[in-house]
Amino acid sequence: MTWLGIDTSNSPLAVGLVKDGVTLIEETSNLKINHSLTAMPAVESLLHRASLKPGDLTHIAVAQGPGSYTGVRIGMTIAKTLAWSLGLPLVPVSSLKILAANGRYFNGMICPIIDARRGTVYAGTFKGPSLLSAEPEAHQELSDLLGRLETAEGTILFAGSDASQHEETIRNALGDRALFLGSHNRLPRASELIRLAMEETPVNAHAAVPEYRRLAEAEANYLKARKGPAT
Amino acid sequence: MTMDKYILGIETSCDETAASVVKNGTEIISNVVASQIDSHKRFGGVVPEVASRHHVERITMVIEEALSQADMEPEELTAVAVTEGPGLVGALLIGVNAAKAFAFANGLPLIGVHHIAGHIYANRLVQEMDFPLLALVISGGHTELIYMESHGSFDVIGETRDDAAGEAFDKVARSLKLPYPGGPHVDRLAQESRETVQFPRVWLETESYDFSFSGLKSAVLNHLHNAAQRGEEADPAAIARGFQESVVEVVTGKTVRAAEAYGVRQVIAAGGVAANKGLRTSLQAAFAEKGIPFYIPPLPLCTDNAAMIAAAGTVMYEQGIRSTMAMNGRPGLILQSWKEKSGFSV
Numbered sequence: 383m384t385w386l387g388i389d390t391s392n393s394p395l396a397v398g399l400v401k402d403g404v405t406l407i408e409e410t411s412n413l414k415i416n417h418s419l420t421a422m423p424a425v426e427s428l429l430h431r432a433s434l435k436p437g438d439l440t441h442i443a444v445a446q447g448p449g450s451y452t453g454v455r456i457g458m459t460i461a462k463t464l465a466w467s468l469g470l471p472l473v474p475v476s477s478l479k480i481l482a483a484n485g486r487y488f489n490g491m492i493c494p495i496i497d498a499r500r501g502t503v504y505a506g507t508f509k510g511p512s513l514l515s516a517e518p519e520a521h522q523e524l525s526d527l528l529g530r531l532e533t534a535e536g537t538i539l540f541a542g543s544d545a546s547q548h549e550e551t552i553r554n555a556l557g558d559r560a561l562f563l564g565s566h567n568r569l570p571r572a573s574e575l576i577r578l579a580m581e582e583t584p585v586n587a588h589a590a591v592p593e594y595r596r597l598a599e600a601e602a603n604y605l606k607a608r609k610g611p612a613t
Numbered sequence: 614m615t616m617d618k619y620i621l622g623i624e625t626s627c628d629e630t631a632a633s634v635v636k637n638g639t640e641i642i643s644n645v646v647a648s649q650i651d652s653h654k655r656f657g658g659v660v661p662e663v664a665s666r667h668h669v670e671r672i673t674m675v676i677e678e679a680l681s682q683a684d685m686e687p688e689e690l691t692a693v694a695v696t697e698g699p700g701l702v703g704a705l706l707i708g709v710n711a712a713k714a715f716a717f718a719n720g721l722p723l724i725g726v727h728h729i730a731g732h733i734y735a736n737r738l739v740q741e742m743d744f745p746l747l748a749l750v751i752s753g754g755h756t757e758l759i760y761m762e763s764h765g766s767f768d769v770i771g772e773t774r775d776d777a778a779g780e781a782f783d784k785v786a787r788s789l790k791l792p793y794p795g796g797p798h799v800d801r802l803a804q805e806s807r808e809t810v811q812f813p814r815v816w817l818e819t820e821s822y823d824f825s826f827s828g829l830k831s832a833v834l835n836h837l838h839n840a841a842q843r844g845e846e847a848d849p850a851a852i853a854r855g856f857q858e859s860v861v862e863v864v865t866g867k868t869v870r871a872a873e874a875y876g877v878r879q880v881i882a883a884g885g886v887a888a889n890k891g892l893r894t895s896l897q898a899a900f901a902e903k904g905i906p907f908y909i910p911p912l913p914l915c916t917d918n919a920a921m922i923a924a925a926g927t928v929m930y931e932q933g934i935r936s937t938m939a940m941n942g943r944p945g946l947i948l949q950s951w952k953e954k955s956g957f958s959v
């Protein structure tokens with residue numbers, strides 16, 4: 383079994399190959415270069431360095447969002463096209479869960495955060511060390527999330543680079559109950575993506591779509607207008 | 614002996630998800646277009662984020678359908694050609710990344726095609742090119758006169774300085790409260806109307822092959838505004854006819870003048886607005902009178918499609934042009950002659 387994992391859902395690029403449960407090669411770059419320029423060259427180079435051909439792959443894992451709309455689509459487009467072309471199972475994994483996995487041995491609540499601008503975030507909570515979902519992933523106001531976490535129990539481990547961006551706000555709300563992963567542990571890793579994918583069910587490559595966790599703005603406005611002004 | 618070349622074309626620059634297999638650059642083997650028009654209608658125009666979402670949903674199914682209609686396996690293909698630009702960036706990225714992944718998975722050469730080169734080469738699917746030729750590319754995003762001395766040589770001799778012709782059609786249609794997409798409705802009203810409202814012809818400088826449509830569009834809006842102020846009811850059909858007559862007269866006039874000045878052996882029209890009946894009829898009549906061969910591809914090849922990308926990609930393939938896995942979607946890509954391009958694109 384040879385897995386290829388691709389995460390372009392946010393600004394870091396994570397790609398990796400795992401063969402029979404062993405990581406052959408994995409790379410995470412945080413250079414903020416357009417994924418469309420770098421993702422396929424990275425896949426090409428990875429296979430080349432591992433002396434593998436596309437036909438040697440057996441599974442494809444991909445981060446399916448939430449995140450940057452464009453970023454999520456680039457990874458999903460590459461992954462579903464590779465999976466369909468090569469006739470391989472495709473396993474999409476939540477981008478939040480991949481970030482949470484960096485703290486998977488924490489015995490408590492793990493809360494990965496992806497910034498979504500204007501005071502909003504994509505977030506959910508996972509129980510360590512099983513990584514079972516506790517609170518479903520959603521696009522939400524950071525203040526609403528923190529309001530709910532204030533009433534929860536125990537310490538909470540915040541994961542992802544965007545969590546540290548909001549560290550002050552989070553500490554103000556939760557004080558010592560808030561812990562943060564170190565800066566070396568905040569970027570997504572393809573080996574974790576693949577490990578998570580091994581536990582999930584493959585999807586039909588044609589039907590695979592990103593999980594945006596948010597309507598397109600025009601769509602949201604259209605629905606609002608159709609319902610009429612709020613009363 | 615020359616081997617037959619089968620090129621897979623992929624096009625996602627705007628709101629059509631399209632894939633096609635073309636043989637030797639001239640023969641359509643399959644041509645699949647998944648239109649999103651019904652989804653964008655409710656917004657009154659193409660919403661880029663919504664378009665990108667639809668593309669990623671459909672892209673692999675559309676490619677598979679193109680292969681299955683062609684009854685071909687990927688290994689029977691010669692190369693993959695994809696629209697590199699211009700267009701909506703988020704939309705382009707889906708086609709570009711799908712093309713790269715497909716080419717990589719199947720070990721096929723990859724070719725990035727300029728969308729306008731595609732529109733021009735749509736003609737080759739019905740009529741062999743005869744150089745030197747003049748191409749009129751007229752659509753929602755473009756209004757250009759392009760002189761071609763040979764395959765892959767593009768000299769843009771005239772272009773719009775503001776709105777594309779199709780954009781002007783859509784804006785006028787909206788002001789007349791016609792449903793989206795408005796171009797065909799304006800054309801229909803113009804054909805039906807007996808009355809006409811006189812609008813100005815914008816010729817710009819005597820020597821220029823450039824176009825300008827924003828003044829004409831403003832004249833239509835002013836006419837509607839003045840009628841409303843006087844409490845009169847405007848006649849949408851007469852306005853549509855007057856507007857269309859102005860566009861048709863200027864576009865025909867400039868295309869004919871350019872064709873004569875450059876002494877071309879052939880004139881071809883392409884792009885969605887080339888489907889406009891008024892324009893078609895006028896161009897056909899004008900070139901028949903001048904005795905210059907004139908061609909417009911059938912409607913499905915005028916609007917965005919992937920067969921045209923495969924057709925252009927075939928000639929690029931023959932000229933040795935290839936793209937790498939680092940190809941990006943390029944929303945502002947400029948039309949360059951392929952020989953210039955090949956110098957630094959590899």
Ligand SMILES: [Zn+2]
Nearest residue numbers: 728752916917
């Ligand atoms: Zn077009």
